[in-house]
Amino acid sequence: MFFRPVPPRVLVRSLVSALAALLLLTGTTAPLPAQAREDTASSTRSASKLPVRFGVATLNLRKGMRVPGMRHDIGRVLSGGPSVIGFQERLFSRRALRASLPEAWTLLMPKGPTGTDDNPIAVDKRVWKLEKTWSALLTGRTWRRQTGQVAHDQYGVVAVLRHRRTGHTIRAVSFHLPNHLHNRHTGGPNYRNMGGVRAMWRMASRIRDLKEGAPPRHQFIGMCDCNVTENRDLTDNLVKGRITGPLRLETNWSGRKGGSGIDYVMAERRSPYRIDSFVMYRRLVTDHPGIVATFRRVR
Template identity: 80%
Template structure:
């Protein structure tokens, strides 16, 4: 004769079955796994969420008259350094050629309005950054003379507000080119023999400060320039260190420390979630300046 199991055994089996079903529903990948494996899985998830995020910003002075092949070569060199934003200097009447020199995923932002001595465009990788806002900025008017003795035309820059697609970090970027022969390397201060150039530099520095001060607190100000001032000989408060980097609390790659031209810089606001962690200088270019790529990493 068949006998039913005692009621307490039936209840115990049902409780065990319910417990197993709950475990399978809550964590199917962990049931039956050793304790060490479960611990490792949790650790790897936490580690992945804390992986450092970085991005590269480059400054590249391209000689006037460069053809597409030369620009494409030089741009490719700084792209080797993982640059996703490039600030150009000394580009004039070159919108079509410069666009043709960039990868397909990149966007070129050229200043609108009158073409000046230096139209300082910015290019960025659309796969990395989303453009939130852009506008042209007059950096200085007809203020200084070059070697030809002619009064220079107005200089324009373009301002780009870019949001990083992965992190949401937003930068306000601008590229600019300071006048030639404004630095007295013997005294470390202004070259008052080129007073018009020095005064133009001061006005441009004021304009850069206005652009930084107008940025939202959550937006990091980033500048790329051919500053025409050697970093390790800039000894006064009347040039780049005193008029731009010091009052705006900008850190920079300070390319002069590793030789080279020592006048091309990437600058960034210090009080930000991301800081300049390192930089590379790229030589053997068609242009007569090295390409500088500064790597930004999340501050610890």
């Protein structure tokens, strides 16, 4: 009977594994041999070269949603792998929304005047380190849903987040534009709701300020219920002309895939990370689809 000789490298690895198991059982520790250190370093280097991706989602919550409904919708969106979610129209209690999130997540919902916390951001603390968060006043005069009357001030929630593994930093903003804003027949503003149109222009200006005021190393990312159907946004007076065009933002272009087409994840193009793909989640308790955009390192 003949035996195939065992390569020395394989034999060393086997001995190292056996030694590690013995040390674990005895509760003692000792420096690893040079070959083991080399193999460990090689594995670490290989892991660091793996492509790093992260997901960002936007989800509009229907008024009066309870914890079971929010848990269902958030769970559906989380299946797409986001580590940041921008919510809009949070019109129920803070406690209910916090109870709907996984334990490892934190909810960024600044306190302040009415409307300050309508568009909170949720973050997976295992993925991102929070550097700063605040509420940004986007317009002091705006609309009231369905009636067009003046309502309370409108705020966006801003979060500066640093990725724990890569150090990549984003400035994420969650916001909501006025209703009845878009004339889908002409592709331009609905001038019958002139108050809402002007409010949108003021909000767009403030969004541009938030982007242009960020350090160059911060990638700007917006999450919104924009109330403008993307594939019918045909003039320079709505989202394309006032926000995504001037700021050179790419979006999920949700209008091309059916659904409402008004929920956006938008991100600065001039960044090592670009939107690689997106998924739209329907069949939710809320009346909007959830959008998850996956970002991939491209340079």
